[in-house]
Amino acid sequence: MRTTATSAASRTGAVVRRRRGARRPLWLATLALVLVPLAACGGTMSTDGPRDTIRVAVAEEIGVLNPWDVLGQFHAMDLIYEPLVAYGDGGEIEPALAESWEVAPDGRSVTFALRQDVVFHDGTPFDAAAAKFNLEQWAGKEQFSWLGTAAVIEEVATPDQHTLVLELSKPYPPLLQELTLVRPVRFASPAAAPGGDFAEPVGTGPWVFESSDETGGVFVRNDEYWGEKPELDRVELKVLPDSQTRLAALRAGEVDLIGGGYLSPVNAVEAKAIDGDSSLELLSGEADTTMSLIFNPEGVAGDRAVREALSLATDVESINEVLYGGTENVAEGYFPPSVPHAGDRVERTYDRDAAAKVLDEAGWTMDGKRRTKDGKALELELLLVSDPVHGMMDARTTGQALQDELAKIGVTIELRVVDGAAYFEEQAAGKFDLTFATTYGAPYDPPNTALSFLKTGVETPTWATPELDRLVDAAVAASEPADLDTAYGKVYAHLEEQVAFVPITSPPRYYAVRSEVKGFEVPPHEYRLDLTGVTVG
Incomplete structure (x- = not known):
C-alpha cells in the first residue's frame, strides 16, 4: 500500500488515483444489468391539497422510548426529547435546553445556563433539578461506560434553579459533543419516571408521543413548545423494513419521506431512480461514514503480507461505480472529509x-488454483450480516465481489452470513477472518x-x-484544533502502516420526499429528524 499526504486546504477536494491492473470484472457488468430496471419505474399517485400529517417510513420498530436505554428508535426519541446542546452543521455545538455554557480554564467543570420557561409535555418544569435527575440515571453507571462523559462526571451541582454544573474527574474535550447524542443524554420528565423507573415517554421536544405498536408510531404537535412550533399537527412513523417496499410506498403516496442512514435507508441505485421521478424530490448530504474491510489479526489475516495483498487486489473503484453510485464515493481514509479532524x-x-507478488514473496505460493504456505491453504472467512446495518446496505454483494476477485490471485474467501445479533456477537468473539465495519458518523466521530x-x-x-491505545488516548485528550489534527493524524498513520483496514465507500446521505412536501432539509446528522418547518401540500 502506498500513501501520500495532501495539504489541509485540499483535503475535501482530493481524488483517489488508482493504477488500474485489470479490466472491469464481469460481475460488475452483470450486476449493472440487474439493477438498471429500478430506475425505469415512475410515480403512480399524487396527493392534492394541504394536509396536517406527514408520514415517514422507518426501517425498524419504535420500541420502548426510554431515553436512558439504548433500544428505542433514534428518530422517535429525537421528536420527543431534547439535549442540553445540539450538533449543528460542520460539527458546530449549538444551544438547545442550555442557552450558554462555560468550560473552566482547567477543563474540570462545565457550567450551563439553562433555558427558562421550558416545560415537559406533562407540565413539569424543566429546571436544574430535572436536569440533575436525568443525568444521574446514566452518569457513572457501568452500562454506559462506553460513553466517556458517563465515566468522567463526578458530581452534578445545581447552584440555582437555572444553573447546572458538571464536575469532572479530568478534562474531557469530547464532552460537549457527546452531550448532543440522542441516547442516553436526552431529558425526560421526572414525573414520568418516578424514582428513575421509566413509565412513559415525556420530553420537552416539539412533538408529543401519542401511541406506538409494531407497525409504527404517532406524534402530535406540542403547542406549548418553547421554540419554533411545528407547522403540521401530526407525524406518523410507519415501519417498513424492506427498502424496495419503502420506495414503492413513497411513489404510491402512502408515505411522504424516506431516507437517512438509520431512518429508512436509500441506496445509490434507488437514489438514481428517485432522481428521475417527477413526483419525488431527492436530497443528499455529505457522506459522514466510511465502510471498510477489516481483519482479525489473530488468524491468517495476522500476516501483514496477506492484508497488503488484499488491499492491493480490492478494486474499490469498480465496487463504488456499480454498487454505490459512482467513483466519487470511494473512501479515502478512515473517516470521510466531512468529519472534523479526518486527516489527509x-x-x-x-x-x-x-498483490500476487506480495504473496509470492511471503511464501504463499500457487498450488493449482489456490495458494498455500507450509501446507496450509490461504482461506479466509468473511463474516456478513443478513439484515441491513447502518452503512452496510450492500455488504453482502460487496462480499461476493471480493470473493470473485480474490480467487484470481489464489485467495479463497468463504462467505458466512448471520443475522444482526449474531453478527456483532461473532465479531466480538473474534470468530471471523474478514468482515465489514462502518464508522458511527456525526455526532459521534471522531472520538x-x-x-x-x-x-x-x-x-x-x-x-x-x-501503540494505537496510546495514540487514541492522546487524540481524545487534545482540545485545540491544531493539536487534534496532529493527534488524530498519528492514529490514521498507524492504521495505514499496519494495513489495518481497506476503506471501501463513503456514500452520500440520501433522503427523498414527495413533491408536495416543502421545507424538509438534510439534517446535520443521521439521528436527527427535524420536521418543525415542514408542510405537506
Whole structure:
C-alpha cells in the first residue's frame, strides 16, 4: 500500500488515483444489468391539497422510548426529547435546553445556563433539578461506560434553579459533543419516571408521543413548545423494513419521506431512480461514514503480507461505480472529509499483479488454483450480516465481489452470513477472518468511533495495539484544533502502516420526499429528524 499526504486546504477536494491492473470484472457488468430496471419505474399517485400529517417510513420498530436505554428508535426519541446542546452543521455545538455554557480554564467543570420557561409535555418544569435527575440515571453507571462523559462526571451541582454544573474527574474535550447524542443524554420528565423507573415517554421536544405498536408510531404537535412550533399537527412513523417496499410506498403516496442512514435507508441505485421521478424530490448530504474491510489479526489475516495483498487486489473503484453510485464515493481514509479532524486523504493502488507478488514473496505460493504456505491453504472467512446495518446496505454483494476477485490471485474467501445479533456477537468473539465495519458518523466521530473500535479491550475492536491505545488516548485528550489534527493524524498513520483496514465507500446521505412536501432539509446528522418547518401540500 502506498500513501501520500495532501495539504489541509485540499483535503475535501482530493481524488483517489488508482493504477488500474485489470479490466472491469464481469460481475460488475452483470450486476449493472440487474439493477438498471429500478430506475425505469415512475410515480403512480399524487396527493392534492394541504394536509396536517406527514408520514415517514422507518426501517425498524419504535420500541420502548426510554431515553436512558439504548433500544428505542433514534428518530422517535429525537421528536420527543431534547439535549442540553445540539450538533449543528460542520460539527458546530449549538444551544438547545442550555442557552450558554462555560468550560473552566482547567477543563474540570462545565457550567450551563439553562433555558427558562421550558416545560415537559406533562407540565413539569424543566429546571436544574430535572436536569440533575436525568443525568444521574446514566452518569457513572457501568452500562454506559462506553460513553466517556458517563465515566468522567463526578458530581452534578445545581447552584440555582437555572444553573447546572458538571464536575469532572479530568478534562474531557469530547464532552460537549457527546452531550448532543440522542441516547442516553436526552431529558425526560421526572414525573414520568418516578424514582428513575421509566413509565412513559415525556420530553420537552416539539412533538408529543401519542401511541406506538409494531407497525409504527404517532406524534402530535406540542403547542406549548418553547421554540419554533411545528407547522403540521401530526407525524406518523410507519415501519417498513424492506427498502424496495419503502420506495414503492413513497411513489404510491402512502408515505411522504424516506431516507437517512438509520431512518429508512436509500441506496445509490434507488437514489438514481428517485432522481428521475417527477413526483419525488431527492436530497443528499455529505457522506459522514466510511465502510471498510477489516481483519482479525489473530488468524491468517495476522500476516501483514496477506492484508497488503488484499488491499492491493480490492478494486474499490469498480465496487463504488456499480454498487454505490459512482467513483466519487470511494473512501479515502478512515473517516470521510466531512468529519472534523479526518486527516489527509490517501492515495491507493489497485494492482492485482502486485498483490500476487506480495504473496509470492511471503511464501504463499500457487498450488493449482489456490495458494498455500507450509501446507496450509490461504482461506479466509468473511463474516456478513443478513439484515441491513447502518452503512452496510450492500455488504453482502460487496462480499461476493471480493470473493470473485480474490480467487484470481489464489485467495479463497468463504462467505458466512448471520443475522444482526449474531453478527456483532461473532465479531466480538473474534470468530471471523474478514468482515465489514462502518464508522458511527456525526455526532459521534471522531472520538467515539476511535474509543469504541480502536482500543484494546473494547467489545468489537476493528484494530488494537498498545501503540494505537496510546495514540487514541492522546487524540481524545487534545482540545485545540491544531493539536487534534496532529493527534488524530498519528492514529490514521498507524492504521495505514499496519494495513489495518481497506476503506471501501463513503456514500452520500440520501433522503427523498414527495413533491408536495416543502421545507424538509438534510439534517446535520443521521439521528436527527427535524420536521418543525415542514408542510405537506
